[in-house]
Structures are given as C-alpha cells and as structure tokens.
Amino acid sequence: MKKVSDEQLKSWMEHVRIYANNGKVADYIPALMRQKPEINAAAYYDVDGSCVGAGQTEYRFTLQSVSKILALAVALMKHGEGAVFSRVGKEPTSDPFYSISKLELEKPSKPINPMINAGALAITNMMCGENSEEMVGEIIQLAKELTREDSIDYDEEVAKSEYESAFLNRSLAYFMKQNGVITGSVEELLDAYTKQCAITMNVQQLARIGAVFANDGKDMETNEQIIPEHYAQICKTFMVTCGMYNASGSFAIRVGIPAKSGVSGAILGVVKNQGGVAVFGPALDEKGNSVIGIKLLEIMAKHYKWSIF
Known part of the structure; x- marks a missing residue:
C-alpha cells in the first residue's frame, strides 16, 4: 500500500489549481x-x-453540507436507527439537493435521504437541546472529539447570512412540519441548521475526521470508539450513494470512495482502513461540488487505487 507523500500532494495540487477557472463560487x-x-x-x-498537506492548510472554511455527516452520526448515536429512519429514507436521488418535489410525491411525506437539505433539516431537528445553541452544540462536540481540537466552532457571520437568506430551506421545513416530519419551532430549527452549516475548520482537521471514519469510528491515537462501527458504516454508505449531491453516481465511477461535499468548496473523503482526505477549493461545478477537489481526488484515487469498486 503506497503512502501519500507531501511532495506528491503538493505537485498534484499545483497541477489542479488551474481548474478553478472552470467553476464558480456559490x-x-x-x-x-x-x-x-x-x-x-x-x-x-x-x-x-x-x-x-498542500496549499493553504491553515485556512478555515465552513463545512456547509459536509456537516450533514456529523449530524447524522449524532442522531444515530442519540436516537438509534429506528428513530432516524422513521424521519428520513435511505435512497439516493437524481434531484438537486434543494428540491421539494420528492416531498410532495412520497407517502409518507418524509425526505428521501439525510444528505439532501430536507433530510438534513429532519436530522438536525433530532438534536437534543432547548434552543439552537444547544442543538448545534451537540454537533460541535462530536467535531471536537473527532478532530481533538477544542477550538472548533461556527462562523457567526456566515450563519447569520445563511439564516437570513434561507427561504428555500424554510419552505422545506414548513412543508415537513405540516406533514409531521419535524416538530417544534421552524425558526429555531433553521437557526440551528445554519449554525451547523457554518461550523469551521481547516483541511487537516477535516482530514482527521475522515481518518476516524476510515478507522470505523475509532480514534487512531486514543483507541476510543467515538462513533459505533455500525453507525460509521451507515454514514459512509450515504457518502457513497448521496454524498456528492446528484453527481454521486459519476463520482463513484471516477473516484470510488465515500465522500461528502459542501457548497463552501469542501470535500471530505474516506479511504477504508487507510486514511481521510480533505480538499478545499471554493470554485464549484454546476452540481455544487468543488472543481479542483474532484479533479485532485480523481488523480489520487487512480494513483493509489483507492476505489472500493
């Protein structure tokens, strides 16, 4: 098994950074x-x-949809599989992540999976706490444990900006409240969800989260089982089937590892029993995925034979 080298990663990063011209910032x-x-x-x-690492490895960015994996892990650990999958389905979709159409068509009217926005809102609604700070605090606490960094928090400016412009997510939340999928205050839920998406970290911290998932939920240094193995497997399965929005199928063919992207330009990848990889590049393709992130992961997966297929 080849080890990822510092020089090789820097060389590839230098090669792929020009692809940012092919994308657009959210x-x-x-x-x-x-x-x-x-x-x-x-x-x-x-x-x-x-x-x-390579590039600006200390630069902190918001996780956006990458946070959905952390929220799902918390919900599974707090409430169990039965409760979680009574709220959301398990199937991938070809619809955009912000789509409301499947909610109208499905009976019962629950989100088709936890990686689309409707499903992520239903999952965040399962966080324990009397207010949005306590709810997002559960996700931040898991992030701190996975990274072994107490500095992890959310960006207040980005969270406020997202909250004030979350018209589509409000629509999804109110539709689900009408159909009994979510409970409580929609505004409190939106506040928690936008803070969750605004959790910040750098690529090294995000890659460490990937490494814990690669190690089946067990911390590499302390040997602590932070996420039960079965729940870590569930999270990784959703990353394969739904993690790259409605480009998950083509990503599985081209790269072939569990991965989750966010519209900030972050991508988290998991290489089973080997390690975690994180890429940040804010220029996105038409599906909402980092252009240089996908290109770099394609190169690395081919070179190191990472594909699980």
Missing part, C-alpha cells in the same frame, strides 16, 4: 460570495496518525 449565500477561488488546500490524514 453566490446564493451572501457571505460565501466573498470567498476567493484562488484559495485552495488539501490534506491526507493516515490512520497511523501522520498527516501531509
């Missing part, structure tokens, strides 16, 4: 519009505890 969240497409970074965290 413009529907005002605070994300200011991201500079030339900022990019990548890190690989081996299950042996070593980490290599």
Whole structure:
C-alpha cells in the first residue's frame, strides 16, 4: 500500500489549481460570495496518525453540507436507527439537493435521504437541546472529539447570512412540519441548521475526521470508539450513494470512495482502513461540488487505487 507523500500532494495540487477557472463560487449565500477561488488546500490524514498537506492548510472554511455527516452520526448515536429512519429514507436521488418535489410525491411525506437539505433539516431537528445553541452544540462536540481540537466552532457571520437568506430551506421545513416530519419551532430549527452549516475548520482537521471514519469510528491515537462501527458504516454508505449531491453516481465511477461535499468548496473523503482526505477549493461545478477537489481526488484515487469498486 503506497503512502501519500507531501511532495506528491503538493505537485498534484499545483497541477489542479488551474481548474478553478472552470467553476464558480456559490453566490446564493451572501457571505460565501466573498470567498476567493484562488484559495485552495488539501490534506491526507493516515490512520497511523501522520498527516501531509498542500496549499493553504491553515485556512478555515465552513463545512456547509459536509456537516450533514456529523449530524447524522449524532442522531444515530442519540436516537438509534429506528428513530432516524422513521424521519428520513435511505435512497439516493437524481434531484438537486434543494428540491421539494420528492416531498410532495412520497407517502409518507418524509425526505428521501439525510444528505439532501430536507433530510438534513429532519436530522438536525433530532438534536437534543432547548434552543439552537444547544442543538448545534451537540454537533460541535462530536467535531471536537473527532478532530481533538477544542477550538472548533461556527462562523457567526456566515450563519447569520445563511439564516437570513434561507427561504428555500424554510419552505422545506414548513412543508415537513405540516406533514409531521419535524416538530417544534421552524425558526429555531433553521437557526440551528445554519449554525451547523457554518461550523469551521481547516483541511487537516477535516482530514482527521475522515481518518476516524476510515478507522470505523475509532480514534487512531486514543483507541476510543467515538462513533459505533455500525453507525460509521451507515454514514459512509450515504457518502457513497448521496454524498456528492446528484453527481454521486459519476463520482463513484471516477473516484470510488465515500465522500461528502459542501457548497463552501469542501470535500471530505474516506479511504477504508487507510486514511481521510480533505480538499478545499471554493470554485464549484454546476452540481455544487468543488472543481479542483474532484479533479485532485480523481488523480489520487487512480494513483493509489483507492476505489472500493
């Protein structure tokens, strides 16, 4: 098994950064519009505890939809499979992540999976707490345990910007409340969800999260089972089938590892029993995935024969 080398990663990063010209920074969240497409970074965290990086590895970005994996893990650990899958389905979809159409067609009217926005809202609704701070605090606490970093928190400016422009997510939430999928205050839920999406970290910290998932939920250094193995497997399965929005099928063919993307430009990848990989590049393709992130992961997966298929 080849080890990911520092020099090789830097060389590939230099090669793929020009692909940022083929993408566009997310413009529907005002605070994300200011991201500079030339900022990019990548890190690989081996299950042996070593980490290599390239680009601006200390740059902190918001997780956006990558946070859906953390929220799902918390919901599974707090409430169990039965409760979680009474709220959301398990199937992939060819619809965009913000679509409401399946909610209208499905009977009962629950989201088709936890990686689309409707499903993620239903999952965040399962966080324990009397207010949005306590709800998002559960997800932040897991992020701190996985990264072994107490500094993990959310970006208040980005969270506020998302909350004030979350018209589509409000529509999804109110539709689900009408159909009994979610309970409680929609505004409190939106506040928690936008704070969840605004959790910040750098590529090295995100890659470490991937390494714990690669190690079946067990911390590489402490040997602590942070996420039960079965729940870690469930999360990774959703990453394969739904993690790259409605480009998950083509990504599975081209790269072939569990991965989750976010519209900030972040991608988290998991290489079973080997390590976690994280890439950041805010220029997105038409599906909402980082252009340089996908290109780099394609190169790495081919070189190291990562594909699970």
